[in-house]
Amino acid sequence: MQQDITFYTNPFSRGGIVHWMLEEVGVPYKVENLAYGDAMKTPDYLAINPMGKVPAIKHGSVVVTEAAAICAYLADAFPEAKLAPPTTERGDYYRWLFFVSGPWEASFGLRSCGIEMTPEQELELGCGRPERVLDVLAAAVRDREFIAGERFSAADVYVGSHIGWGMQFGTIDPRPEFKQYWQRLEQRPAHQRSLQQTEAAMPDFPVPGQ
16 A cells, blocks of 8 residues: 555644654655644544544545554554564554553543542543553563564554653653663654654744643
């Protein structure tokens, strides 16, 4: 599937995850940077993502939203990039990719809104308190170069991005396990290329909330 890829994003968004993934895949793509607000609510863009959010991609006639789903899709759509383990070895790959997109996102999203779960709410919601989420993920990356086996994968793009941003913005403690894991990933050429392109686009867009 070598059709054209259009990547919808904003330089101040989780689109940075997908940008890194696209650079790892190594195929041509077109970037459509959208400002928050009206630009994401036009009929044309709502036909891509009815939620009116980024990131999203359009690959030929295929539309995919949600950063974790896009990473998994691109790994499968371009197997020559070897960004997913063999299908018989994907236990850790799926587990940690969706652990971060599920429990991590929900747990830290609640905390960022000033909500601290009671034990009863934690049981009902199923995402766990942030401290527990961090303990589990720290154990997963401890003494491991990659999260899902012997090779770098799309799961490292997604998990690594959250760990890197969390430490950068102070939402998670810079535990030794996280620092060691992230230091191995952040110097990847594809990550550096995506970061440079994202930073170059930032002056043209207002910082959200300002």
